[in-house]
Amino acid sequence: MNFSWFTDTFSAEHLRVAVLDALRYSTKEPWFFTEFTFLATFGIFLLGYALLFKQEWLRKVYIILFSLFFYYKSSGPFLLLFGLMIVSDYLFAIQIEKAQGRKRKLYVWLAIGYSLSFLLYFKYVDFFIANCNNLLHTDFSAKSLFLPIGISFYTFQSISYILDVYRKDIPATKDFVDYTFYMTFFPHLVAGPIVRAKDFLPQIFQPQAINTTLFKDSIFRIIIGLVKKLFIADYLAKYADLVHLAPSAYSGGENLLAMYAYTFQIYFDFSGYSDIAIGIALMLGYKLKENFDNPYTASNITIFWRKWHISLSSWLRDYIYIPLGGNRKGEVNMYVFLFITMLVGGFWHGADWRFVFWGFAHGAALAFHKAWSTLLETKEGAKAEHSVNSPWYAFPAKIGNTLLTFHFVAVCWIFFRARSFQSAYDSIRTMLFKSQWVDFQGFWFSRPEIVIMLCVAASIVFFPVVIKQQLFGWIKKIPAWLWIFIMLFALQIITQFRDDVVQPFIYFQF
């Protein structure tokens, strides 16, 4: 047997080049969890972790160093910017804790303003310049800045820490290493979940014991996340991307299926990422909160927002909606606060009016649902509710409501995904006025794989949760030594079916 291919690849020269390359950063090709090099490196990192995990300080420093390297690989010099934010927020929080009265408030505003200034500058400066030019006919040139990866996430995380200290929900962290650990912990660093200090900081001192159950849970979450992202989301992305480039060039049926494709894609992409992040953190003994809870099975938009991107929606609720007044300042104000909160949520996703509109649409839907629920609580409404509770009505109504909510969310995703308002309008118009049954027949003949993948995605999303839990429970009974084969099998299956080009995680760009 000739092994020259092996010895050539692993020759000293190639290894030297590979190591040098591994130490180089690339802002164009971030180091995703889905990269096999990341997985291999993380596996090797765990071997070191096994040696150090019993010494608290070493454990923390070891994870911090890996986290900083992880961030450096995607952002290079922007690591310094991140470091600057960590140092300043750490110092601000200590000052806020010490200060009293006005001074305390002043520090809070300074800290929040300081943290937000990075986000506003890097993410929104071009948006403001473009709008300023449009409105005032000025001629400022766009900056075309690189958006440091994860800035939206760690800015929100830092603000929540400052506000929690201000509200005395948690004490300011005195140990700089602890605070750095909280901010830089790599599983949640670049695309969430947005971690609250009060949930995470206590774990720094006492992570959970890594036993067989936890081992299986974490490996299982990583595998599920990889399959969701690389197998399902990336496959659907190819079709959704194709149609959204020029929606008017496609039939109504094709646009409709592209809408479904993107609806499932964004869910499998982001929840897949969250699964991997949670699995990786768990493998180190740290628990991140769940970010998704079968959101497409929600029977109304309010429930949807309790199940979708939970860490963001709860952040918006706790740090914007409730501080504004929540439902404590009258009905009209409540609707206004709801709109403001959702507009901020939309704008957080991107510096484009499409995202603002997306937030507005969801705000309107939430307000409508709130008003409708209030109506049902009145006397006349109680009658209607009685009939609603009838078993003959309840089940079909739940299905109807779920489908209605799902389709509202799906239509809103068009604005999220489209390249422009015009493109979104074209897509919806084509769907409404250029749909023919024959389109679907033709589609089935020309792209059966996409139809099958859509069916697979829908089955996973709408499959009863109880049965899923049962199934997962059985899978986790597989002995620990067999999981290496399951991992190998999963990676090969992914390789077998996925496209050569992995799409970046959608939420990396936010």
Added chain:
Amino acid sequence: MESSNKPNTINDHSLGPIEGSSRGLIVWAGLVIAIPSLLIFIFSISPYTITIAGWELKKFQWGTGLESTSIENEEGLTEQDTTSFQPFAVTDTATTLTIDSLNPQPASAGGFKVSTTLTPFFNPIFNDTTKHRVLLIGDSEAGGLRYPLNDYCLANGHKLVACVEWYSATVFNFAKADTIARIIQQYKPTYVFVVMGLNELFAKDLKARSSAARLLAKKLQGIPYTWIGPANWEEDFGINDVFARAADEGTYFYTKQLVLPRADDGRHPNNKGYRIWMDSLAGWINTSAKWRIPLKTPTKRARPLKSDIIMMNAAKFRGY
């Protein structure tokens, strides 16, 4: 599995402090993640194939946007470099060897006088007057171009020997497969038209496509060719420039500069569009191409096509 309060989720652990963890289990966790990843990598660079129940295991595509190595840089990439890290280059080793021994042979078929030497073709401003055996290969655009090209060939004494139309194909399909080698071996063309890129206008993994395009150019084994850029229906993300750099100087025709009438799908040119396209291309070959062959405007159009048509469909949708 995502609900935080349901059974079998991470909340169920009755866990103690981390000091109670099993060191062996953490090591095992590391191995469970690292070893499969390394095995996938080693398999991807090996020249071997594994088939299970008739299914050939696909190799991981290193260097196609997912991975980057310093070896794979935009400029100065050599085939030897790519073979170390890119499975498609490795799997092509055998093919490449075959191709290397396949210098275009002097051929005579159908009473056509063909070129007997390749030397003049390497002259950058060569004006060829011989009658050629023309091969057209490409994606779905080849299906439309074949008719006007056939008209041109008939009007100028060439013979369009075959058209390879690989629907939904990208440069990866052509670079990875040995299709071109086999077709060249079978038809022995003396001039090749390559047209592709319509499925790759919005591709972002340009580095990987660049190396594939260079490999494809090598697979033409020095046969004179013209590489026709895609008929852009939208501005591309750089695939035209990638192809132009991969092709020899003076062999790449930028179709995107043309405004072509389109078919109902909004993307492919219609019949008239293909004719306009071919007319412009012929004009360019006559005046500016590195490999110039006589291509005077035909007086008769839509003449019968007697060439072999080889239609293929990319096994999986490999669009944008």
